[in-house]
Each structure stands twice: as structure tokens, then as C-alpha cells.
Amino acid sequence: MNTKTILIVDDEPRTRQGLKKNLDTWANGNYQIITASNGEEAIQLLKQYKVHILITDIRMPEITGLELLKMAKELRIFPVILVISAYSEFEYAQEALRLGVINYLLKPISKKALIEAVEEALNEVERKERAGLIEKVVDTKLVEANTQNPSNREPIREAIDYINHNLQNELTQKEVADHVHLNPSYLSSLFKEHVKLTFSEYVTRRRIQRAKELLMTTNLPINDIAEESGYKTAKYFIKIFRELEGVTPSAYRKINNERAF
Structure with missing residues (x-):
């Protein structure tokens, strides 16, 4: 800073x-x-x-x-x-x-x-x-997702932990379902019911939150941030980021650095 x-x-x-x-x-x-x-x-x-x-x-x-x-x-x-x-x-x-x-x-x-x-x-x-910083990068839907208290909370918590620790990898629903010993379609319905987001929505939001943290706290190039957040190409990463945040990653970094304490 x-x-x-x-x-x-x-x-x-x-x-x-x-x-x-x-x-x-x-x-x-x-x-x-x-x-x-x-x-x-x-x-x-x-x-x-x-x-x-x-x-x-x-x-x-x-x-x-x-x-x-x-x-x-x-x-x-x-x-x-x-x-x-x-x-x-x-x-x-x-x-x-x-x-x-x-x-x-x-x-x-x-x-x-x-x-x-x-x-x-x-x-x-x-x-x-x-x-x-926390206020700027927080995603309220993710906060709600992580504070749910589902009756089948153990497999969902395990699934969320696995996603959070493997954001930079190519995550599939089958891979996560195998990790928590559930059928993929059952995990999908359980996830939607308790997390209030689909599996892919949660992964996308969590990846973009990770990208925002890196944009705010590091000087890493956009290509590296895309990779660290689990995107194979910077072009696709920028497209998804803009859809969720309304600005490009570079613009987000510039705006928030100017407002930083």
C-alpha cells in the first residue's frame, strides 16, 4: 500500500x-x-x-x-x-x-x-x-451460503471446504460429489436446497471473490489472477468478472486502490 x-x-x-x-x-x-x-x-x-x-x-x-x-x-x-x-x-x-x-x-x-x-x-x-477490505470483497450470497445450518450439514460443509481449498483447479460436480461420497445429482439438489445457490453459481462467486482479494492485496497481473482463481484464460475470467461486478478486473483494482485507506 x-x-x-x-x-x-x-x-x-x-x-x-x-x-x-x-x-x-x-x-x-x-x-x-x-x-x-x-x-x-x-x-x-x-x-x-x-x-x-x-x-x-x-x-x-x-x-x-x-x-x-x-x-x-x-x-x-x-x-x-x-x-x-x-x-x-x-x-x-x-x-x-x-x-x-x-x-x-x-x-x-x-x-x-x-x-x-x-x-x-x-x-x-x-x-x-x-x-x-473485507467490506469491499464480501459477497453477501456467499456469506448467507456459509451461515446456513442444513440438517445434512456435514456433506455440504465438506463440499464447500473442498471447493474453497481447490479454487485454482478445474472443479467438477462429480469430483466434489466423489470427495463427499454422494451421488452427483443428489449433491446438486442438496447444494441448491441448503446453500441457496447452484453448485456452479457457488464456485463462480467464490472464484470471483478470490480474484477480488488478489486484486486488492497484490500487484499480480490479470493473467496470473485468472489462473489463481481457477480460470484457464484471462479473456473468460474478465467476461465472468464483468458480469458479476459490472467492471473489468483492472478497473475494479484501480477504483478500489484510489479509495483505499
């Missing part, structure tokens, strides 16, 4: 520069640290960059830290937020929590407290990324 960006917003030059210096030393080039001297400048940077962590002072002239958070929310920009303040007013802390702040740091901030708070925020960024 791209380098994470941390935005520091504070109207006091000494505080702003001190925070940046400490974070630059800690980051050692692994993170991009940018600064803004007021809320208006911060909004422009939030629009320009994909900001992962926002560190903002509460009390600033014109646009306060809390107003900045509200404006970001209205723009549907959701970084992980740390608030800094020379004041410990209860109402500020309460409002900050309502706006999704994960930490409230009082000035003067020690280097240790700053680094600990930013490392905790990075863990939250990673958690949000994982949740976002």
Missing part, C-alpha cells in the same frame, strides 16, 4: 514544528508528515492527500479543531484522529469523543506520549483497512 500520511494542525509555530520534528525522527522516512497552521489550510490538505492520521489542536482562531473535525466528517473524510490541547475542559473532551477522536493529549506533550499515541492510531488505521 501507499505510504501513510500524518497531518499535524496547530496555529502555534513552535508546537507545530516540534511535533513534526519528533515525528520525522520517529518515522525515519516511512511515513509522510505534513502540517497546517489553521483549519482552512488543513481542509485543503485533507482534500489533496489521503490523510490516515489527523493530529489537531482544539483551540485555533477562525476554525477550531472541533469545527475542523465536523467539516471533515461532512466531506466524508475519516482519518484516525488525535486531539491536542493546553486545556482539559470536560466539554471539549466529550465533544471530541463524539466526533471519533481516539486520543486526547494535553500540552506540553512528551515525545514518548506522542509516539505511543501515533503508534496506537496506526494500529487503528490498519484495523480500518482490514475492515474496509
